[in-house]
Amino acid sequence: MAGKGVKSLAEAMRGLSIASQTFRTTIPVRSSPVAAVRTMATEASPVGDITRSVDQPWQPLTHVPLTIYSFPALEPKSLESWSTRHLHLPLRRDILHLAVVYEGDKTRQGTAQAKTRWEVAGSHRKMGPQKGRGMARRGSRQSPLLRGGGKSHGPRARDFSTKLNRKVYDLAWRTALSYRYRRGELIVTEDGLDLPLPDDFLQLAEAGLLNRELEDGFVRKYMGEVMGNLGWGHEHGRTTFVTGDRRPNLFTATEIAGEEGRALELDDVDVKDLLETGRIVIERQALREMIKEHSSDLESRIVVNGIRKEGPRLGTKLV
Amino acid sequence: MRRLPRLRGPASALSSSTSCLRTPLAATCSSTSTTPQHTSAPAVRSTHVWQNNLQRRCLSTSISRCDKQAQTTTPVATEEIPSTPAIAEEQPAELEEENSYYGDEIEESTSSKPQIETDLVYPGERVEAQVAEEITDADYVPAELGTGLEEVGGFQDWWDRPGHWGESKKYVGFGPLEKVTDFAVMEVLTRRAVIEALAIREHGKQNQKHASERARAYHKRQVRAALRALVGGEEVLGIQQVDLVAGEGSPVGVKDVGQLEAVWNSLIGNKDSSNRVPEAPVIEHNEAMDLIKAWGTEWKKATVQDPVLRFYIAKRLQRLTGHVIADAKIHGASITIGGIISAMARKPKPKKLAELLDKTGVLADLPNVQVYPRRVTPIDKEQMVGRWKLIKKELEARDLPVTGHDAKHSKTVEWKWARGES
Numbered sequence: 001m002a003g004k005g006v007k008s009l010a011e012a013m014r015g016l017s018i019a020s021q022t023f024r025t026t027i028p029v030r031s032s033p034v035a036a037v038r039t040m041a042t043e044a045s046p047v048g049d050i051t052r053s054v055d056q057p058w059q060p061l062t063h064v065p066l067t068i069y070s071f072p073a074l075e076p077k078s079l080e081s082w083s084t085r086h087l088h089l090p091l092r093r094d095i096l097h098l099a100v101v102y103e104g105d106k107t108r109q110g111t112a113q114a115k116t117r118w119e120v121a122g123s124h125r126k127m128g129p130q131k132g133r134g135m136a137r138r139g140s141r142q143s144p145l146l147r148g149g150g151k152s153h154g155p156r157a158r159d160f161s162t163k164l165n166r167k168v169y170d171l172a173w174r175t176a177l178s179y180r181y182r183r184g185e186l187i188v189t190e191d192g193l194d195l196p197l198p199d200d201f202l203q204l205a206e207a208g209l210l211n212r213e214l215e216d217g218f219v220r221k222y223m224g225e226v227m228g229n230l231g232w233g234h235e236h237g238r239t240t241f242v243t244g245d246r247r248p249n250l251f252t253a254t255e256i257a258g259e260e261g262r263a264l265e266l267d268d269v270d271v272k273d274l275l276e277t278g279r280i281v282i283e284r285q286a287l288r289e290m291i292k293e294h295s296s297d298l299e300s301r302i303v304v305n306g307i308r309k310e311g312p313r314l315g316t317k318l319v
Numbered sequence: 320m321r322r323l324p325r326l327r328g329p330a331s332a333l334s335s336s337t338s339c340l341r342t343p344l345a346a347t348c349s350s351t352s353t354t355p356q357h358t359s360a361p362a363v364r365s366t367h368v369w370q371n372n373l374q375r376r377c378l379s380t381s382i383s384r385c386d387k388q389a390q391t392t393t394p395v396a397t398e399e400i401p402s403t404p405a406i407a408e409e410q411p412a413e414l415e416e417e418n419s420y421y422g423d424e425i426e427e428s429t430s431s432k433p434q435i436e437t438d439l440v441y442p443g444e445r446v447e448a449q450v451a452e453e454i455t456d457a458d459y460v461p462a463e464l465g466t467g468l469e470e471v472g473g474f475q476d477w478w479d480r481p482g483h484w485g486e487s488k489k490y491v492g493f494g495p496l497e498k499v500t501d502f503a504v505m506e507v508l509t510r511r512a513v514i515e516a517l518a519i520r521e522h523g524k525q526n527q528k529h530a531s532e533r534a535r536a537y538h539k540r541q542v543r544a545a546l547r548a549l550v551g552g553e554e555v556l557g558i559q560q561v562d563l564v565a566g567e568g569s570p571v572g573v574k575d576v577g578q579l580e581a582v583w584n585s586l587i588g589n590k591d592s593s594n595r596v597p598e599a600p601v602i603e604h605n606e607a608m609d610l611i612k613a614w615g616t617e618w619k620k621a622t623v624q625d626p627v628l629r630f631y632i633a634k635r636l637q638r639l640t641g642h643v644i645a646d647a648k649i650h651g652a653s654i655t656i657g658g659i660i661s662a663m664a665r666k667p668k669p670k671k672l673a674e675l676l677d678k679t680g681v682l683a684d685l686p687n688v689q690v691y692p693r694r695v696t697p698i699d700k701e702q703m704v705g706r707w708k709l710i711k712k713e714l715e716a717r718d719l720p721v722t723g724h725d726a727k728h729s730k731t732v733e734w735k736w737a738r739g740e741s
Contacts, residue, residue: 061650061651064646064647064650065626065629065630065646065650066646067630067633067646070493072490072492073491073492073493074492074493074494074637074643075493075547075634075637076493076630076633076634076637079626079627079630081626181646181647182647183645183647184645184646184647184648185645192380194380195380196380197377197379197380198485198487198488199379200435200436200437200438200439200485201377201437201439201488202377202378202379203435203437204435204437204439204441205377207435209435209441210441211474213474213475213477214441214442214474214477214478215377217474217475217476217477217478218439218478219377221478221479221484222488225488225489225490226490228490229490229492229496230490230492248377248378249377249378249380252377318626318627318630319627319630
């Protein structure tokens, strides 16, 4: 080592250059064929074409189409145009989180209640002499130190509900719907969404020729066939049906074949329900009412000169 | 967050005079509110099912049936039911033996009951076996134990047994059940769908000129029928003559509008209102490839700016290929025909990392890396070195559980105490 000293500065610099390091070529460089493929959910995807020249006018999307399907054939029946502020909002996970936590808090029963020493029944007579027993002193039998006594710092029945600004909560509703829409998981059907069961089966059931087990078995199999062919069933993450009121066949079928999906009345739906299961199937009128009810951040309640700022129109029919 | 209670009593499910809870579909479509509609004073009918006292839970949704029920209480076959042979007439041979358990079931049971035209096979009346004292056969020896006796009856998997499920109960969707997966065929069908959609839109434009309401309604029905038309492979290949005006970024159109007339006629000529399962047009892969080469790629760069045209294209594509294209995948004025094709042909993301790695082959070349679709368990490791069979044999020889725990070899002694065993 000592004998191989550097002769000059130029030689030393040459030795540091990349070209002189021949070993670099011997290390196999593994080039991943999926370098451009997004592999993790948290990984940022490459964003391209987000800048524009000043001479290009800024024309953001204002409306998105919404197809109304029939059920269960899934025939596209009509087309509506909806405002992007209703059905094409950007995903805000924070707002969805706020809404789900708010709902969770509100749903807590909050009825756990342990008795304190003042609530435990019984005599308050002193359990033993204060001194002379050679053991710890004991007051009443309600003491938290004794078995059967009260609980100190136990749970008390209370209201766990938290607050969330209404405009934020309403935005969460439409954000959840927009998220589903963007992913193609929001299927809107014609009004009167129900599962049409075959007439001959209904006649047989009505004539008393099928017992409960056969009836349920038929409905389960029939529902399974429909959901399997639509790609909506258990294999594909189940489906949530939302209707305005209770539809006998659909609700019975989802109760019997719960593995295929669930059905909810509009009043029973909340943001968390919209985020669960593989897709949301909702009837047209229920969607309109849902969005109408949750638009407080889009419209003003203040009237100025007899005019109130109204939000965008609900979907308009194109075809 | 109110959750669904278990099925409520059907009092609300049984509306006034008929057993139709829902108002017919046509009526509900125009309703403006989805709030529950409570009919005044519902006359609850006691419709009971066999062997239990629970009231009917499933109701008809078809309009014709509701009307007929209103007229007569005797169940009759509706026109919508495909004419199938009455079950009493012919039955599969393998069913005869099984049915003997239920006696001369269907003929007898249906003779006293209303005739219902159905292709479902349902059990007849229950037949009780003779009690031992009444049997006169000298060879008969009553069994003392249940083991080894044949099990009969039960409805657990009744509808899964061969012949019991009717053919007419199969799902009928708007598109073919077998989706078109050949990319070349998909492209040809997309071109066909674009031309058809242009023809339908052109027809709609002309019809707006009609003054009378009646004429407009008629043409609206025609458009609806054209969108449902089922065309064959030959007609699809017939679009070679139609020239698309297509360039990068320009809206799609046809050179000669007169060429669309033939397409419109083929649609109207093939309109299909039956309730049968649609089938995709039959096109050979090679034929499709030839056409694609002849057409080039320029036509796929044309944009589809009109949302109505996009709707027509998506609907025709669903009818022809079976693919449902979500609105969100093809919205925006800059969507091109190529974009529609790729939205349709896009395969779902693999559910597991192992599937993705298998597909991309990223780690396949590495000798020291192996990819498994699930967790490698200790049993797997033993199997890999060929020791598992031995271990299993030895465990069985010692009467020890092969996997998990059993009652004898529980984890904790408390478990036994809880059962009062020792």
